[in-house]
Amino acid sequence: MFSRSVGASSSFLRHYDEAPTLLNSQPQICAIGADGEQDAAKRKLAACVSAQNEPKILSAPATVILATDNHFHNHLPSLFPHNQTAKSWFEHDAALRETSAFRNGTLQGAYLIIAARALGLDTGPMSGFDNAKVDEAFFVGSPHIRTNFILTLGYGDPSSIFERLPRPKFRTFNRIW
Template identity: 55%
Template structure:
């Protein structure tokens, strides 16, 4: 079935033009089943050779959120402590071990064997893509997110990935039902001509 018809304006608004990043959330829980649905959406976004290197830790207990908050800088700690869910988006530099299952029609694993530099670059690039899909999938489900980079990555790795040394933190985020009352004016977005070239 071809999908060559644009989605409607309301959907575009929810995903992009009116979608916002949140620092504060309503006092409304996010059920574990919703996390599974969110993952099942975001995993469908394209990655190179279906690498799917993102490894997520969903911090739903207060203990886990507090532990993550201790790794954050500035006001991010409070955001992580009070959000319904806080999330670590990690990247597995040994993702290629799963390629025989995830990309079975060719020997893609051999492309990465013995080349750690290529694996690290691919893991970062494609887990970042998956992080973007995480944001869009959350918005599609009526949830809000607050992606952030103000944290000590080494401390997060030690706290959450000590038992999986091939996994390192890419970025972290909050997740919940965003509180519209907490929003400030949207930051500017540039016109096409400012940052784009057609050649």
């Protein structure tokens, strides 16, 4: 699956969070296991994923659980300092918090993938897992943190990864108004 390791200190981890989110909310939470340092955690995560994803988790040099913090608004006074009322916009609207956290946390996950790919890393985003099991295993006591997706990172073994798959032309699924 992977031919070389990648350290969690790689430059993409230092820079991916500089990209924009709504009100600079930065709602993503990353739990990172890298380069064999977290073998027990990788086994714990592997027990929460589908059978076809288990070997991917176990062989990956780095695995990231990308989750969203539905209490992100508590950090807005420091992250969006020029408007100290921003926190109040979310305090009494759980649905707005959840939607905003999920949407912007997903953006941050995409930024992470783009940053890793720009450095030549292979990425394996996956959603074949039991969210409740992952949340219980890694975010126990924090019900406001919910897993979004899992990402494996490393330098893939060319003999075990697909060539780039076909991409549809823009107008196949999109339109311009």
